[in-house]
Amino acid sequence: MHPILTKPRRLFVYMAAWVPLSGILAALLVLAGQLTPSEAVILSFPSNIFFAFFCLSSWYVCRVTPLRQSRLPRAIVTFVLAAAISASLWVLAFGTSAHVLGLFERFQTLPDRLSRAVPVVFLLGFLLYLLAVSFHYVFLALEETQTAEVHEIEARGLARDSELTALRSQLNPHFLFNALNSISALTTRDPARAREMCIRLADYFRKTLTLGQRLSIRLSEELELTRDYLELEKTRFGERLRVEERIDPALANCEVPPLFLQPLVENALKHGLEQRLEGGMVSVTVSRKNDTLFIAIENPASAEAPERPGAGVGLALVQSRIRAFYGTAAHMKKMLEDGFFRVEISLPLSPEKARNA
């Protein structure tokens, strides 16, 4: 959006600024071209309006010509050329008006006198155009900073939102109360195990809270959290829960967003295994190819409710978390094939590079 053309107030100020400018130009015409003041004014009026708008058009050129170190010489050449062309057009506008006026007796000598002022007009036009270009770049820079700020606030807001919802679902009431019930049951029949489970539950929630506050964590930490969660659920599921891990140990230190894997595994249990009398196997695969980390979670889908409404929420959360972290460089897809529900995620291994791409 053009910063001046679209805002009536700014446009007015801009046009008002051209009044003293026109005065200077008129003075130059009088001095260099020996025009009378009235001639100078009549001549300038249409040409100046034309040139004023022409300078504004440089905005569009600026937008498509970003100032980058590598492209600087090209940009300079582009603008020098553009300024020269614009100045020439301006001179042409003057010339045309002069010739039109020259048709009248009174102004017969006007074109000749004007031609003496041409170099001055050209120079002024050239400089004015370049000035417009620099102003436009300043506007662009300001706009970019603003957008970046908004994006950052949005991303932070999103991250906080998803963190809150993630925490709330981490505090997953079903999971919590069932775990507490198991502990309650174990107190009389196996007190040692009751204590063990109690501590594991506390550790799990503590980890959720601390990991959730960091911007990025190691894959090994996320895996540990997920394993803790699965250990706790094994008490409830018993034989109905089986886990298969295929994780490349070399990837332990890769940077990943916190709480992106555990919610997916929880999803697999809630909407897959829990619905099946015989339970099933959850398989987690983590591998790497070049600069990308591939993660896949697969579980058998339940026959009656392969895609329960709740399933979307957990997945959407992880997706927004990943998007806030990596932008469009990360991908997530889910699919239902042959009775298996599968979520595949690809994350770039160096988030910095990915964000600036």
Place this chain on the structure above:
Amino acid sequence: MHEGGTSYSVLIVDDEALARGVIREFLEERPEVSVTEECCDGFQAVRRVTESHPDIVFLDIEMPRLNGFEALELMEPKPVPVFVTAYDQHALRAFDVHAVDYLLKPFSKERFFAALARAEREVRLEDRHAPPLSALSREARPPAQFLSRLAIKDGANIAVLPVSKIDYFEAQDDYVRVVSAKKGHMKQMTLASLESQIDPSRFVRIHRSYIINVDRLIRLEGRGSFTAVLNDGTELPVSRSGSTRLRDLLDARKTR
């Protein structure tokens, strides 16, 4: 010694062994409870009820494939239920509205005994308060979720029918006949309550006594009084308001 000389038989239904264990442990302290049986899923529970006629059932709500409500709906004769849940806001609200007893996991011995005492009192009553199961089932489901499956008795077996497999419903007094693949099954509910739970974009009430699955409709015959013909040849009467509803739905589908 327990009062009155009455003894009660109890059935515990929960997919988690430890959860069943807590209840059994508590029941061991109650001399009036003579029999305690356990089941780990709704299907087993329905069969056990038919075999042993327990007085009271402690029923976990969240179970795979057949939840607590669906299982209770199919139990004959119906024992006095005490529902058990870890966390289910919708269910709790429904329970409060219909004055149905429930326990929240984890529960203390005192709370458990209080619920047991209430259930025992209920068993002794001549005129038992039967919980309105279809209303409960409906209200316990999160809002904006339509009925996606129906648990029906197929002889001695229980089948869980996904709603897409149902051809039509027919009202029969206090029951509804659920027809799928030419076979009919009876379910204790009214057609009106069914209508309120079913996805209106896929099922239409074409007549006071019939709701059809629109996907089964081949054509509409007649002039003045209509007949709906389904893909397996079944012909069902369509009332005037029914035909309007049907046309509206079919039009809506076309524009989608």
